[in-house]
Amino acid sequence: MTSQLSVRQLVKRYPNGVLASDGVSFDVPASEVHAVVGENGAGKSTVMKMIYGLEAPDAGEVMLDGRPCRFKSPADAIAAGIGLVPQHLQLVSSLTVAENIVLGAEPVRGVLRRFDRQQAETLTRELARQHGLEADATAIVAELSVGQQQRVEILKALHRGARVLLLDEPTALLSPQEADELFRSLRRMVDRGLTVVLITHKLSEVIEVSDRFTVMRSGRVVGGGHSKDHTQAQLAELIVGCSVDTASAPRVDARGREPLVQVRGLGMVRARGRAELQGISLDVAAGEILGIAGVEGNGQNRLADVLSGLVAPSIGSVSIDGAPLAGRGVRHARALGVGCVPEDRLHSGVAVGLSVAENSAAVDYHRPPASHAGLLDMRFIRQRARALMSSHEVRCRDEQVGMVTLSGGNMQKVVFGRELQAQPRFLIASQPTRGVDIGAAQRLRRSLVALRDAGAAVLLISADLDEIGALADRVAVLYEGRLVAHFAGRVSPRTLGLYMTGLACDAGASATLAAPFSSLPAEATA
Amino acid sequence: MRLATSGRMRTLAMVLLVLALAWALIAMVSHEPLHAFRLLLTGALPEVRWSPDLGFSVRRMARFGAVIEETITLSLLGLAVLFGFRARQFSMGADGQFFLGALAAALASTWVAPLPGLSLLLAAIAAVATGFAWGLLAGVLKARFGANEIVTTLMLNVVAIQLYRLVITLWFNDPSANMIVSPLVPDGAALTPWLARTNITAFVLSLPLAAAAAWWLLNRTTTGFEIRAVGDSPAFAAQVGMPVRRAIALSMALGGAFAGLAGLHVSNALLKRLPVDLNPGIGFEGLVIALMARNDPAAVPLSALLYACLKAGAQAMERASDVPRELVLVLQACIVLLVVSERLLPTFARRGKT
């Protein structure tokens, strides 16, 4: 079978040592919708970048129509007929649809090189009609919905002669209706000869729209085939892998107890696109760990931001021990005993330009004993930082060094140390061991368990199912901004995978202490 | 710290490059380039001579005095600009804050009933408070409304300078003088020179003290901590609950306080009376100082001294050779351009593992 697009033994190692692609190979025949599936960090984005000329492979090759291609930049890929619809749309908001589509290849008129607006608009309309995509050539992009903007991106790629269209997490911002619309359009275009490669973590999409698929995990291809031939369960298992049931601390069953943290009807909109959070209701009891599983990008960061007091929700309530929490700022939340280990360590967790001591004092420097009447007590701060460093085994020369010299694991230890030092009643830990070496990760997980045993409520937001499996007493799954499942801690990763990838959904699920657990889907037990 | 040394190495390399450029320009326009270049480098310094019958004698003290005086003003202005920069704000408002601070100091000295010793204190308070308030205005405009601080501070400079000229022209001028100038600051409020034939006053203590105060404010107070955190990573500052807007506003306000202090220096120590046509633009020289010092208060006095020496050297060079002193403006500009060119000289800093 001659495929239109092939990748053969692609290898890519990033300068920081991460092996993002380890001998990736797959084929995409013409006029097919092919899904490349995997979680975050599986390596699918890297492969896409290599196909599109954004990255050069260290080894292996990309072949188009049977001939090897060496793309030095996206311009080469575009010239060869490969188009990309990026996850974060790259349109110029104040220009019209037509202007965006022709940007870079604009029609001109006259000796003065006047931009031929009419020609551009005619072209746009013709293109839209030809491919069955609705688009208003004169509309200003800033005023369009996300689904409409995405259509402009598709038309842009088609205008440049794309025969192979790469779509990167296309439904990340779309409502279900817009996603359906998109799939219908893709089908129409494929029927007319286009080849589509869909890069996604949502298995629901694989089932719904793709002909064949390739599964990636940790930089390798771990499976593939015709979408119709596989069950949902098999697909989910391929994605999340069969993980060994790691020995873990005894589980706590907090059902029936009074919750410490109560979240009811939490919702968060954004100016453009699907709401980030919808109808989130959950409880966390003192002395329990509630895990929020989900592929990154499904609303986790927003949830953490709201619960830590950083942003106010659009709707809904959050309370800790009865005291309202939402929308009153971080310091108010901290005063109520909330701590947070943020997901983006480098930008929000630490200040790389400050010292370790200063970072460790960042949450309570404004109160005694760290400061008195606006004057910092550096001796106390340094002493406390040294104590933190020794009790958390932070490896660096001393507390005065710049944060930037620490490894990821050591930085995270400082963040943890800082939060635990404040003795929180409720700790939100967001992707706590991502990018952290194994030793440090184990240490950090042990501290979470210790915190729980000491009576605090812990919300563990993680895309790492091993971690969820090892630590969580209860688990809820976040998908497209909603809770779609609620289980007891000892649920299999396979089951979680089904919900995380959209294959299964317990509509209206909530993670309150009184809420029932979702029934396990039939295939999971097969 | 390794990072800081490499930064200092780069600044040193830049300064050497600039001096090489100075040599090239002098060689182009002068008939006696070596003489002129030597004057540029040493012209600021007093001449110490020894002769058998007179013993040690020091000449050109007045010129060196002027260098020290200029250093004091520039040092304070460098500290002023530095505060905004540490919070990652491009506040260009030092000029306006300086003018209003000088005006406030002169007004307070003259109009408040002269109490011995107190009037100077009141003048100082007035200068600092006015500079602080004017900086706070720009700070609030940025923090509360998100108004681009480059344009607002430039505009506020114009308003401040016009206000200064208005007050002096209409209400605060000395009718007996033959130019438009404010009345002489009364003796009780003026500072007396410590060194004969110069205007080096007690204000020279501000060189170490103001730099120390700025360092202390930035590194030992909660507000300074917030300013530095916001400048390093606004997302981090917000995440840990710091009052980001307040820190931004205060960074500009504190900068204004130092600029006001520079105004006090000019008003009560240097000039003793304020001319209506006092030259604007000294705020930008403060910016050059802050850049040379890489926004570190401890390095500001030295940077200011080097800069002032260069300026005075250029004056000496002009007097005794055929090279105009505006050369130093060209050098100043080159310093600015080179210091911020990140990619020109490779950074030797070792980036830590993330």
Added chain:
Amino acid sequence: MSGEALSLFAAGLLAAWLRATAPILLAALGGLVSERAGVINVGLEGLMLVAAFFGVLGSAFAPQWWPGAAAWVYPWVGAASGLSAALVLALVLAVFHLEFGADLIVAGIGINLLAAGVTVFAMVTLTGDKGSTAGLLSHALPALHIPGVAGWPLLDALLNGDGGRGHHVLIYAAFGAVAIVAWLLWRTRLGLRLRAAGENPEAARAAGLPVKRLQYLALGFSGLLAGLGGLYLSMGYLTLFQADMTAGRGFLALAAVFLGARRPLGTLAAALLFGAASVLAGQLGLLHIPTQVVYMIPPAATVIAMVLFAQRREQLRRRALAAALIQLNPTGATAPTPGLPSQ
């Protein structure tokens, strides 16, 4: 005053207004183009200054270089040398920012300092005079006289200014430039690309646009326009260069861009406002309004306008969020919200 005298006085005032506006307008249009392309040019002041200086130099030394040429050539030689100088300086700014990674704002200020230094340094070296080039014989660019309106004194005064000599060619250039810049940015392919590069450089790069090259172009163009503004100062009403001749007009030009909401007509209005302020400053003295107060009006207006623009942006954002709320609760029965998102 008689009716005719009054209208002649008004025409004279108008001429003065145009004279004050032209340099600011030209520089502001240059600032507009570079701002739209994403490279804000804080060095307009310096660019004007070098153009003013090298214009005078060119026109004064032209007779030495081309002794046989007709006299009307010399000012144009000056214009060419002035514009070249401004272009070179603008490209220096571009190189430091785009190639060496210098911060654009600080580099712009460096350019201003460089211009101040180079002009006086060169002036002293070449003429021995520190304050001005009064010793040199330099020429003015011509005025354009509109013929055939001598029969209508009012129209004549309007179109041909005081003394009937006609408005200076650069005044026509300034107002013409408004149309040219508007046409360039909104009607040509280059303008489309410049705006795209300035608004969303990532998207522009993804579309294959050479963003760096476009920004070089934008800065060069802003140098040319600012240069024209500078030329007017030293080859218009006055025919000499004085140290620090621009006196802050470059900064006012930058402010005019923002006061005019980054659009050509708005920039024109803002520049007219600034020009009016300087003209009225003298006139309002009659009404006991001090000139300094009048000079305060343009910058104060700019600050107020920026605050208003920022508030409007915030208002639009809140409205978009409020509209999006419908997603969360189609029935319309909302639980009490703790307040709209504040960030």
